[in-house]
Amino acid sequence: MDNLLFVDSHERERLQREVGRAFKxxxxxxxxxxxxxxxxxxxxxxxxxxVEKSARQLGIVEAWKLAEILDVDLEKIKAACFEREL
Incomplete structure (x- = not known):
């Protein structure tokens, strides 16, 4: 699933957890x-x-800033989140 526009609430929550884990x-x-x-x-x-516990959603600017601070590529975080659904 690469289209974030059409995810249900459960999938959104799962992705938020994965993003928090990835940033942690x-x-x-x-x-x-x-x-x-x-x-x-x-x-x-x-x-x-x-953020790490997925109790707070990141805005895109916050995600960019956090990724820059942690020296990670947001595309890699996205890929890691979708990889877990396999």
């Missing part, structure tokens, strides 16, 4: 704490925690 893994690989990422993003540590 990227943060851990980068050797950064949630507090350090929060400081670089200009947000609070609980904000980062909520």
């Amino acid at each position: 893994l990227a943060r851990l690989r980068a050797g950064l704490t949630q507090g350090e990422v929060a400081s670089l993003m200009g947000v609070t540590q609980p904000w980062v925690s909520k």
